[in-house]
Amino acid sequence: MKEREGAVRTDGESAARSEEGRSADAFHERIAAFEGRSAATAGVGKDPVNLPMIRHWCEAMGDAHPAYEGPGAVAPPTMLQAWTMGGLSGHGDRSEAYDELFALLDGAGYTSVVATDCEQEYLRPLRPGDTITFDAVIESVSPRKTTKLGTGHFVTTRMDVRADGELAGTHRFRILKYAPARRPSTPDPRPPQPAAAAPRRPRPVVNRDNAGFWEGVAAHRLLIQRCGGCASLRLPWLPGCAECGSPEWDTVEASGAGTVYSYVVMHHPPFPAFDPPYAVGLIELAEGVRMISNVVGVPYDKVRIGMPVRLEFLRVDEELELPVFRAGGEG
Numbered sequence: 001m002k003e004r005e006g007a008v009r010t011d012g013e014s015a016a017r018s019e020e021g022r023s024a025d026a027f028h029e030r031i032a033a034f035e036g037r038s039a040a041t042a043g044v045g046k047d048p049v050n051l052p053m054i055r056h057w058c059e060a061m062g063d064a065h066p067a068y069e070g071p072g073a074v075a076p077p078t079m080l081q082a083w084t085m086g087g088l089s090g091h092g093d094r095s096e097a098y099d100e101l102f103a104l105l106d107g108a109g110y111t112s113v114v115a116t117d118c119e120q121e122y123l124r125p126l127r128p129g130d131t132i133t134f135d136a137v138i139e140s141v142s143p144r145k146t147t148k149l150g151t152g153h154f155v156t157t158r159m160d161v162r163a164d165g166e167l168a169g170t171h172r173f174r175i176l177k178y179a180p181a182r183r184p185s186t187p188d189p190r191p192p193q194p195a196a197a198a199p200r201r202p203r204p205v206v207n208r209d210n211a212g213f214w215e216g217v218a219a220h221r222l223l224i225q226r227c228g229g230c231a232s233l234r235l236p237w238l239p240g241c242a243e244c245g246s247p248e249w250d251t252v253e254a255s256g257a258g259t260v261y262s263y264v265v266m267h268h269p270p271f272p273a274f275d276p277p278y279a280v281g282l283i284e285l286a287e288g289v290r291m292i293s294n295v296v297g298v299p300y301d302k303v304r305i306g307m308p309v310r311l312e313f314l315r316v317d318e319e320l321e322l323p324v325f326r327a328g329g330e331g
Contacts, residue, residue: 024143024144025143027108027144028141028143028144028153030104031101031104031105031141031153032141034097034100034101034138034141035138035139035140035141036137036138036139037095037097037098037137037138038095038097038098038135038136038137038138039094039095039097039098039136039137039138039157039159040094040095040098040134040135040136040159041095041135041136042133042135043084043133043134043135043136044131044132044133044134045083045084045131045132045133045134046085046086046087047083048128048129048130048131048132049075049083049126049127049128049129049130049132049163050128050129051069051073051128053075053079053082053083054068054069054073054075054076054079054128055069057075057076057079057082058076060262060282061076062284062289062290063076063242065242065243073127073128074125074126074127075125075126075127075128077120077122077125077169078120079126080120080122080126080161080168080169080171081118081120081159081161081171081173083126083132083161084132084134084159084161084171097138098138098157101138101141101155102177105152105153105155105177106177109179110151110152110153110177110178110179111177111179112149112150112152112177112178112179112180113175113176113177113178114149114175114176114178115173115174115175116154116174116175116176117174118171118172118173118174119171119172120169120170120171120172121169121170122168122169123167123168123169123170124163124166124167124168124169125168126163126168127163130163130164130168131163131164132161132162132163132168133161133162133165134159134160134161134162135159135160136157136158136159136160137157137158138155138156138157139156139157139158139172140154140155140156141153141154141155141156142154142155145176147176147178148181149176149178149180149181150178150179150180150181151178151179151181152176152177152178152179153176153177153178154174154175154176155174155175155176155177156172156173156174157172157173158170158171158172159171159172159173199272199273200273200317201273201274201316201317201320201322202273203320204320209237209238209239210236210237212237212251213236213237216251216253217313217321217322217323218321220313220321221253222253222254222256222285222311222323223251223252223253223254224251224252224253224254224285224287224289225237225238225249225250225251226249226250226251226252227241227243227244227246227248227249228246228248228249228250229241229244229245229246229248230243230244230246232244233252233287233288233289234289235285235289235290235291236291252287254285254286254287254311255285255286255287256310256311256312257285257286257308257309257310257311258283258284258285258286258308258309258310258311258325259283259284259306259307259308259309260281260282260283260284260295260303260304260305260306260307260309260325260327261281261282261283261284261290261305262281262282262305263279263280263281263282263295263303263305264279264280265277265278265279265280265300265301265303266278266279266280277300277301278294278300279294279295279300279303280292280293280294280295281293281294281295281303281309281325283295283309283325291323293322293323293324293325294314294322294324294325295307295309295324295325295326295327296312296314296324296325296326296327297326297327297328298327298328302327303327307327307328308327308328309325309326309327309328310325310326310328311323311324311325311326312324312325312326
């Protein structure tokens with residue numbers, strides 16, 4: 001009798017899962033109908049391509065390539081999206097279809113959003129004086145996906161950017177609209193964790209292009225790439241030189257001295273492994289390159305541009321150490 005009851009209960013659970021799957025499929029069919037519909041039409045950049053914006057971008061990125069200054073200057077290709085952004089006042093060119101899609105996702109409980117990635121394709125350089133126009137389309141809406149953040153749908157939009165009417169590039173932007181994951185109500189089958197264990201920090205993405213950097217960090221060395229062709233220094237690590245294109249490189253070890261070039265104070269969104277507010281600095285190293293990391297050793301509201309800092313290595317957990325910068329460390 002007990003076995004029969006168990007079978008009935010299992011059948012009921014299977015039926016519930018099947019019904020849930022059918023409901024998810026029906027909802028996806030509904031939102032997938034928005035694929036191919038306009039997200040924005042006849043958008044116009046708020047400013048023509050211009051040298052001041054190019055200069056500000058290059059200063060922030062530490063990019064001194066000569067192609068981006070002077071009478072024949074072009075804009076850095078990665079600025080493609082910058083010319084289409086609406087700023088704090090926003091744009092009024094978003095389509096009804098885009099708003100309707102997001103209203104459906106919100107209504108289904110997928111109220112949170114996180115950007116996941118973007119892809120850009122460059123077809124021609126942008127030059128000062130170019131007038132920027134753009135159109136955007138809802139390119140794809142994924143079936144329901146479950147991630148560590150929660151369950152939801154990936155929405156990809158593609159923007160075609162034109163300069164004086166000529167297609168200059170495309171920009172694909174992908175977000176996840178999701179319902180935040182809830183803590184399980186059933187016992188966790190994994191081995192119990194100590195009650196006081198702190199949440200783990202996210203792991204850095206280590207690949208063949210940056211593995212040497214993280215090997216250096218593990219040895220308490222901050223390594224900067226040096227181009228084998230023109231000797232330019234670069235950080236973060238890249239597979240080729242942005243100055244001369246050479247794929248050859250070696251490394252030099254940073255002295256550890258630096259200054260705060262710029263910074264932000266993070267208040268939101270909260271994340272379990274972090275304790276906001278905290279300061280994140282763009283640090284200019286003595287070698288002339290810049291990197292982003294935490295500024296420690298001083299309250300977040302005391303961080304200032306130009307403040308001297310000194311490299312140290314922070315052990316986050318039993319597996320991970322990170323380079324951070326302690327304020328006031330000239331020595």
